[in-house]
Every structure is written in C-alpha cells, then in structure tokens.
Amino acid sequence: MKVFENFEVWFVTGSQHLYGPETLKQVAANAQTVASVLNEAAVMPVNIVFKQVLTTPDEITNYFIAANASEKCIGIITWCHTFSPSKMWINGLKISQKPILHLHTQFNRDLPWADIDMDFMNLNQAAHGDREHGFIMSRMRLNRKVVVGHWQDEEVISQIAYWTRAAMGWYEIQHLKVARFGDNMRQVAVTEGDKVAAQIQFGLSVNGYGVGDLVELVNAVSDAEIDNLVKDYEKQYDFADNIKKGQPLHEHVRYQARIEIALRSFLEKGGFGAFTTTFEDLHGLKQLPGLASQRLMADGYGFGAEGDWKHAALVRVLKVMGKGLQGGCSFMEDYTYHLHPSGMKVLGAHMLEICPSISDGKVKLEVHPLGIGGKADPARLVFNVPAGEALNASLIDLGNRFRMVVNTVTCVTPDADLPKLPVARALWVPHPDLKTGAAAWIYAGGAHHTAFTQAIPAQCIEDFCQMAGIEFLLIDKQTNLTHFQNELRWNDLYYHLANALKNL
Numbered sequence: 054m055k056v057f058e059n060f061e062v063w064f065v066t067g068s069q070h071l072y073g074p075e076t077l078k079q080v081a082a083n084a085q086t087v088a089s090v091l092n093e094a095a096v097m098p099v100n101i102v103f104k105q106v107l108t109t110p111d112e113i114t115n116y117f118i119a120a121n122a123s124e125k126c127i128g129i130i131t132w133c134h135t136f137s138p139s140k141m142w143i144n145g146l147k148i149s150q151k152p153i154l155h156l157h158t159q160f161n162r163d164l165p166w167a168d169i170d171m172d173f174m175n176l177n178q179a180a181h182g183d184r185e186h187g188f189i190m191s192r193m194r195l196n197r198k199v200v201v202g203h204w205q206d207e208e209v210i211s212q213i214a215y216w217t218r219a220a221m222g223w224y225e226i227q228h229l230k231v232a233r234f235g236d237n238m239r240q241v242a243v244t245e246g247d248k249v250a251a252q253i254q255f256g257l258s259v260n261g262y263g264v265g266d267l268v269e270l271v272n273a274v275s276d277a278e279i280d281n282l283v284k285d286y287e288k289q290y291d292f293a294d295n296i297k298k299g300q301p302l303h304e305h306v307r308y309q310a311r312i313e314i315a316l317r318s319f320l321e322k323g324g325f326g327a328f329t330t331t332f333e334d335l336h337g338l339k340q341l342p343g344l345a346s347q348r349l350m351a352d353g354y355g356f357g358a359e360g361d362w363k364h365a366a367l368v369r370v371l372k373v374m375g376k377g378l379q380g381g382c383s384f385m386e387d388y389t390y391h392l393h394p395s396g397m398k399v400l401g402a403h404m405l406e407i408c409p410s411i412s413d414g415k416v417k418l419e420v421h422p423l424g425i426g427g428k429a430d431p432a433r434l435v436f437n438v439p440a441g442e443a444l445n446a447s448l449i450d451l452g453n454r455f456r457m458v459v460n461t462v463t464c465v466t467p468d469a470d471l472p473k474l475p476v477a478r479a480l481w482v483p484h485p486d487l488k489t490g491a492a493a494w495i496y497a498g499g500a501h502h503t504a505f506t507q508a509i510p511a512q513c514i515e516d517f518c519q520m521a522g523i524e525f526l527l528i529d530k531q532t533n534l535t536h537f538q539n540e541l542r543w544n545d546l547y548y549h550l551a552n553a554l555k556n557l
Contacts, residue, residue, distance in 0.1 A: 055097070068133070070109075071136075080135060084132065088102070130154045132157075200212045233260065233328070234261075235360060244359055268338060274311045308429070310344075329356070329362050333359075335427075341426050344431070347434050347477075353373075374514075375508030381411040384505075385479065385504065387503070400480055405431060411479065416434050447494075461527075467480050483528070496537065
C-alpha cells in the first residue's frame with residue numbers, strides 16, 4: 054500500500070503523428086512500462102498513473118485541464134519519447150497549476166551497436182525531443198524539476214520519489230489551516246510576518262483564536278476522559294517517581310492531559326493541521342501546553358512556539374513529506390553552544406515542545422518549573438535525539454519575499470549525561486562546521502526557530518521551494534562563506550528585478 058494511497062502523479066508522454074501509428078503504439082507501450090516500474094518501486098509513496106501519449110495541441114490542453122481539475126493529481130511527469138514540437142504544449146503549459154517533473158530518459162539503456170538503424174533512431178529521440186520540450190518551459194519561465202538518467206536507475210527513481218514527497222508537501226500547504234492561540238512573543242521580529250502574503254504565496258490560512266476559546270474546552274473535559282488518557286501515558290512513557298499516581302505532582306500530568314484533549318478537539322473540529330501557543334498569553338490556563346504540544350506533534354500536527362506560525366506550518370509540511378520514512382520531525386530551536394576547539398556543537402532544545410518522534414526511544418515524563426509565564430510547573434517529555442544525519446529548515450519573511458534556509462547537520466551523542474536539563478534535546482554539528490554554518494545562517498537571516506527533520510534530504514525541500522516559487526538557500530558540507538555571501542547578493546538582485554517585472 055502506498056504511503057499516500059489516495060493521491061496520484063500523472064505520467065504523460067509527448068510525441069507526434071509524423072512517425073506513423075506503429076511507432077505511436079510502441080511509444081505508448083514503452084511509456085506504460087516506464088510508468089508501471091516507477092509506480093511499483095518500493096520507495097514511491099504515491100501512485101504513478103500513465104495517462105496517454107499526447108500528439109496534438111488539443112490533447113495537450115485537455116490533459117492539463119483534467120489535471121488541474123483532479124483533486125487526486127498532485128503533480129505531472131512529462132517525457133518526450135520522440136520529438137514532440139513544443140508549440141503544441143504552449144496553451145496547456147500556460148494553464149498548468151500542478152508541479153511538473155521533466156523526466157529526461159529513454160526506454161533503452163544501451164545503444165544496440167550492431168543493430169541500430171534509422172527506425173531505432175526515429176523511435177528513441179528523447180535526446181533531442183526532451184530538449185525541445187525543455188526549451189518551451191524555459192521560454193515560458195516555468196518552474197519545474199528536471200531528472201536525467203535511465204528510468205530503472207535507483208538514483209533516478211529516488212529523485213522522483215522525493216519530488217513526489219515535495220509535491221505532497223505543496224499540496225498540504227495549499228490546504229493547511231493554522232490556529233494561533235495568542236499572538237507572537239512581544240518585541241520579537243523573526244516570528245512575525247505577512248499572513249496575507251503567505252496565503253497568496255502558499256495557500257495556507259493562518260488565523261488567531263482567543264485563549265478563552267481553548268480554556269472553555271479545557272474546563273469541559275471530564276475526569277473519565279483524563280483517566281483514560283493518563284493510562285495511555287503510563288503505557289508509553291517512563292514516569293518520574295514524583296509524578297506517579299498518589300504523588301504530589303501527579304495532578305500536573307493530569308492537567309496536561311486535560312489540555313491535550315481540549316486542544317485536539319479544537320483542532321479536529323476546525324480542520325487545523327498546525328497551531329501555535331505563547332507563554333505570554335495563557336489567561337485561564339494553569340500551565341503552558343508542553344506534553345500536550347509534544348504529543349500532538351507526534352501525531353502529525355505542526356507546532357510553533359511563541360506564536361511562530363511560519364514554523365508551525367513548516368513542521369506540518371515536513372511531517373507530511375517524511376511520512377513513512379525512518380526518522381521524525383519536530384519544532385526546534387538553536388539554544389546554546391559547545392565551543393570547545395576539539396569539536397564545536399549546537400545544543401538544540403526548547404522550553405518544552407520537542408516532538409518525541411525524533412527521540413532515541415528512551416522517553417521520560419517529568420514535571421519541572423518553567424521559569425517564565427508565571428504558571429504552574431508543566432509536564433513534559435524528556436529525551437535525547439540519536440546520532441545521525443538531519444537538517445534544520447527555517448522559513449522567513451523578508452518583506453518582499455519568503456526565503457527558505459536549510460542547514461544539514463550531523464547529530465551526535467552528548468559528551469556526558471545532562472541530569473539537570475529538564476527538556477528534550479538534540480546535539481549536532483552543523484555543516485560544514487559550526488563557525489561557517491552559523492555565520493552563513495546569520496547572513497541569510499535564518500530564524501532561531503526551525504523545523505528539524507531526520508527523514509528527508511535537503512533536495513526534497515528544494516523541490517518544494519521550486520513548486521512554491523520561493524528562494525532556497527542551502528548550507529551544507531560544500532558551503533564556502535564567500536560564495537554564500539555572493540549568492541545572497543545575487544538573489545537579492547534577482548528577486549528585486551523579478552518582482553518588479555511581475556508587477557508591471
């Protein structure tokens with residue numbers, strides 16, 4: 054069963070009638086085989102559906118009309134098996150609303166050296182047919198993904214599979230609703246942003262709700278509902294001794310259960326996929342939602358602290374992209390540094406709200422003072438993040454555009470136990486190193502909040518940005534700070550000119 058079994062990517066092949074009906078029959082048969090192999094690949098999360106061989110302008114236009122109208126279709130794969138004159142594609146491409154992947158391949162992998170003739174050459178013309186196809190999309194300034202290689206190569210299949218995950222992320226954000234309880238943390242700049250511009254760019258809807266709306270639901274939760282949920286907690290987590298039933302802090306756990314039940318009800322009823330809270334607006338609540346936020350994230354919801362709606366949305370999108378893959382995704386914050394010359398590292402954490410999907414499997418439920426917000430001590434899950442590859446992604450609003458900044462990292466095991474640190478935490482080495490990575494991040498304006506994922510590569514997020522039409526900046530093992538600063542300058546000029554031309 055596919056991870057996204059209800060969604061499809063439509064596979065279409067371009068040709069023309071010049072070569073005769075027998076050639077077109079062979080083109081159709083070959084295209085069906087390619088689509089079938091892609092669909093059956095274990096890494097492919099969506100259904101790859103072969104539609105037809107397109108040979109006329111009307112067929113092409115009608116195909117894109119159908120794709121636009123289909124709720125199941127999240128993207129289109131095109132391949133020109135033979136030469137498909139690109140003027141035929143103009144009207145269809147003009148109206149296309151779905152992400153496009155241009156697969157530049159050919160049916161045969163190797164040339165049949167002893168048998169090759171002009172019939173073979175006329176049938177297998179992708180080498181120049183796809184260049185004609187590529188020209189018209191470049192001429193029309195269309196964003197698309199180009200994948201080159203034989204359709205049976207694992208690398209080609211993997212690139213397509215990750216692109217379909219990006220397409221699912223794009224589909225998700227266009228339908229995403231974010232609920233904000235309270236506003237942004239006061240005087241903080243990076244968590245602000247233009248919600249109208251975000252809806253125009255991405256499609257997501259971000260709206261605020263009074264904390265009183267949540268408090269009303271919290272107060273209505275029954276003891277029986279709380280009892281049942283706490284039993285689930287006891288099955289899943291290792292309880293600290295002082296929070297077990299009959300102990301002084303057990304009621305703090307029960308109150309987080311109360312919040313979780315109410316918050317889940319609010320989100321489900323409103324069709325929300327992400328939410329924010331802020332410690333500065335807790336009127337009527339006894340605790341800041343800690344455990345409740347962690348568990349909702351573990352169930353797939355996006356979350357942003359201090360009113361950070363951009364990263365709440367991004368966490369949700371990356372969770373969707375990574376569904377079914379090994380590793381989790383969480384709201385995260387660069388908190389503090391280990392600057393020892395022998396190995397500089399970042400300690401990532403937050404006050405409470407780190408998703409247990411990224412844990413090393415050893416999760417403990419504890420209650421500790423929060424220190425800010427002026428409320429009762431909240432329950433939270435405490436754990437370490439396992440060693441391995443991951444990345445941090447940050448979505449920021451620069452005023453004239455949105456920018457995505459991604460830094461690949463290597464998570465490492467803490468040098469020693471952290472017995473007095475009462476939060477979930479991740480320790481990582483940024484690529485290419487802390488000094489370069491942090492400097493590049495700061496030059497780019499990346500936020501202190503991020504979406505942290507162990508499941509998907511940077512390429513998947515880059516594909517998403519291409520679909521969304523936003524700037525993408527990658528900080529990885531190859532990053533050179535001088536070159537990176539030049540990229541920032543070039544991008545500023547490009548987007549300034551591009552936006553000006555768009556608004557003429």
